[in-house]
Amino acid sequence: MTRLVRSTGTTPGGPPLRLTYPEVGATRSAALPAGYHHLSHREPIGRGRDAFEAAGAAVTTWRMHRASGARVHAEAVRAAPGVRLRVAVGVGRLAYAVPCEVVWTVHEERRAGFAYGTLDGHPECGEESFVVELRPDGTVWFTVTAFSRPARWYTSLAGPIVPVAQRWYARRLGRTLRRITRG
Numbered sequence: 001m002t003r004l005v006r007s008t009g010t011t012p013g014g015p016p017l018r019l020t021y022p023e024v025g026a027t028r029s030a031a032l033p034a035g036y037h038h039l040s041h042r043e044p045i046g047r048g049r050d051a052f053e054a055a056g057a058a059v060t061t062w063r064m065h066r067a068s069g070a071r072v073h074a075e076a077v078r079a080a081p082g083v084r085l086r087v088a089v090g091v092g093r094l095a096y097a098v099p100c101e102v103v104w105t106v107h108e109e110r111r112a113g114f115a116y117g118t119l120d121g122h123p124e125c126g127e128e129s130f131v132v133e134l135r136p137d138g139t140v141w142f143t144v145t146a147f148s149r150p151a152r153w154y155t156s157l158a159g160p161i162v163p164v165a166q167r168w169y170a171r172r173l174g175r176t177l178r179r180i181t182r183g
Contacts, residue, residue: 017084017099017119020151024103027115027129027145036126036147037163041170045132045142046181052134055142056112058180059130060105068169068176073097079105079114098122110134113143118151124162125151130173142177144170 023033032038045055058064060079062072065087074085079102088097099119106113113131118124126148133141146166150156 017101017121019101019103019117020120020122020125021117021127023147024117024127025115026147027127028104032145032147036149037166039128039144039146039148039163039166039170041144041167041174043142043171043174044139045174045178046140047138048140049134051140051181052110052112052132054181054183055132055140055177056107058177059113059132059142060107064130064173064177064180067180068172071095071097079116081105084119085116098124103127104129106131115145118148123150123152123155124148132177140181142174144173146170 026033045051058067061077062074062079062085065072069089071088072085073088074083076083081102081104083102085100085102086097087100088095090096099121100116101119102114103117104115111131111133113129115127115129117127126146128144128146128148131143133143135141148166150158150162155162
């Protein structure tokens with residue numbers, strides 16, 4: 001089942017955090033919205049039901065992100081619509097955490113994953129999904145789909161570096177999931 005929720009919750013003592021783009025849930029379809037950089041990365045990560053179950057659990061419990069080197073601070077142990085999280089990269093004073101919210105999830109017999117969208121304060125504006133799929137031939141595929149555009153002066157200034165970094169990170173997540181499925 002896939003669910004979509006748009007939230008405008010608040011943070012304690014602060015202003016409301018809102019999703020920063022109108023096309024909430026668009027990563028569920030093949031047609032991504034115009035006006036954004038698009039990312040589509042797909043790769044095989046394993047074979048069989050056990051690999052699919054391990055990958056699905058790793059994606060939806062933040063293990064994939066954490067095992068790739070990111071720090072995730074989430075309101076829940078599993079992705080669910082409306083769950084807020086901060087994904088941090090970097091070390092010490094150079095660490096940078098970005099606010100996101102899960103906008104949809106999928107938990108089906110052969111598909112598992114979620115998408116999160118950017119909240120106020122994120123350097124980008126858009127959405128990214130992480131889905132694993134068990135194909136009829138037994139292969140397990142991992143797909144990252146995203147659309148984004150700069151939301152801050154420094155991401156605008158970075159220009160083409162940001163999409164390159166996003167592709168690099170998508171491939172890193174795929175390698176991470178492949179390791180996880182192999183035990």
